[in-house]
Amino acid sequence: MKAYRELSENELLALKDQLHKEYEEAKAKGLQLDMSRGKPSPAQLDMEKDFLGMVISDADVTTETGVDCRNYGLLDGIPEARTLLADMLEVSADKVIVFGNSSLNVMYDTIARSMLLGVLGNTPWCKLDKVKFLCPVPGYDRHFAITEQFGIEMINIPMKEDGPDMDLVEKYVNEDSAVKGIWCVPKYSNPQGYTYSDETVKRFAALKPAAEDFRIFWDNAYAVHDLYEDRSDKLLEILGECEKAGNPDMVYEFCSTSKVTFPGAGIAAIVTSPANVEQIKAAMTIQTIGYDKLNQLRHTKYFKNIDGMKAHMKRHAAIMRPKFEAVLKVLESELAGLGIGSWTNPNGGYFISFDAMEGCAKAIVEKCKEAGVILTGAGATYPYKKDPKDSNIRLAPTFPSPEELSVATDLFVLCVKLVSVEKLLHN
Ligand SMILES: Cc1ncc(COP(=O)(O)O)c(C=O)c1O
Numbered sequence: 358m359k360a361y362r363e364l365s366e367n368e369l370l371a372l373k374d375q376l377h378k379e380y381e382e383a384k385a386k387g388l389q390l391d392m393s394r395g396k397p398s399p400a401q402l403d404m405e406k407d408f409l410g411m412v413i414s415d416a417d418v419t420t421e422t423g424v425d426c427r428n429y430g431l432l433d434g435i436p437e438a439r440t441l442l443a444d445m446l447e448v449s450a451d452k453v454i455v456f457g458n459s460s461l462n463v464m465y466d467t468i469a470r471s472m473l474l475g476v477l478g479n480t481p482w483c484k485l486d487k488v489k490f491l492c493p494v495p496g497y498d499r500h501f502a503i504t505e506q507f508g509i510e511m512i513n514i515p516m517k518e519d520g521p522d523m524d525l526v527e528k529y530v531n532e533d534s535a536v537k538g539i540w541c542v543p544k545y546s547n548p549q550g551y552t553y554s555d556e557t558v559k560r561f562a563a564l565k566p567a568a569e570d571f572r573i574f575w576d577n578a579y580a581v582h583d584l585y586e587d588r589s590d591k592l593l594e595i596l597g598e599c600e601k602a603g604n605p606d607m608v609y610e611f612c613s614t615s616k617v618t619f620p621g622a623g624i625a626a627i628v629t630s631p632a633n634v635e636q637i638k639a640a641m642t643i644q645t646i647g648y649d650k651l652n653q654l655r656h657t658k659y660f661k662n663i664d665g666m667k668a669h670m671k672r673h674a675a676i677m678r679p680k681f682e683a684v685l686k687v688l689e690s691e692l693a694g695l696g697i698g699s700w701t702n703p704n705g706g707y708f709i710s711f712d713a714m715e716g717c718a719k720a721i722v723e724k725c726k727e728a729g730v731i732l733t734g735a736g737a738t739y740p741y742k743k744d745p746k747d748s749n750i751r752l753a754p755t756f757p758s759p760e761e762l763s764v765a766t767d768l769f770v771l772c773v774k775l776v777s778v779e780k781l782l783h784n
Contacts, residue, residue, distance in 0.1 A: 550703020
């Protein structure tokens, strides 16, 4: 098949008729499939069979240091949970505070604290005329929703395969004191699955922010989420790089076990410098007497150590790989060479990112929905839900079965073709 742009008008019209017929047939099947959110599948959740029973008797409730996890105490988490998450992110345990079940919650609180109380003695952001955040795009919709809710102005920064456009990041951060933060998903980014290169991490660490209270919001949600044993990405540890560059306080790193154990019942953490840890703990003592230590204990008893967690993640990958492959196979066989879309082939994480021809994403998502396949809303991967090119679509292959994914992706590529032909005919 030739690239669509090389087809004559008559060829395009004939193709449109044929695709339309196929689409009506597909619609008649009454599909009900959901590729919209990055959730583990039931098979992944079922893997954790013994997990829930790790803390079932009075004999199971004390930490290594003898603290009773049923009682108050240990505001920053039990020592073994701090160590486990520190090992996951390759930092020392004194930089880790363990929270409840959601890292997004910790990110929200971190923004809220900066707004209301300020960062290490600086003016609270809510008292400033303007606060700006850099947003690598496409990115994670829930990050953008937080900064939008607090009225923070969001600035798009294009993502490249090795991370955000660092020339632009340096320009904004180093020249504009209203720029207080940047959202980053540095490993297996949501949605492209890109990992920041060593050079990108080093350029981040070497920033010379105009604002003393500028912080990098380093959401390392997919730190141990490799899909392939022989092609996994490696991310340079940023806190160490920042220390070396003389910027020890510049990063708030976040993580959780939402996609290691259970999204509704994992453990989350912030990882940051001693000065930041101190400020966060001072605010936390007002907010809570402590988080659920029994769940922290359940995690550490289950994994024992980081090797246990890594072995466990290999079993997750074995379930997820065929799903990614099912989607990629259809994309490759149906769309390669047509010039109407490009997509990522990540080594880990939870998503595949698809870029349609400009002005087509909304119509593709709508057509899929009409025929029973739900995708993440077009535009969701951009601040204010505004994709300037209306071209990016996030595919989330983890929840449905490989068979369902093949069917859903067949419909997706059909919609991509149909919408692209219509677009070319109307240009
Ligand atoms: C980049 C990223 N960060 C955070 C989260 C949510 O994490 P949590 O469940 O710990 O709140 C997700 C979930 O999809 C995500 O993709």
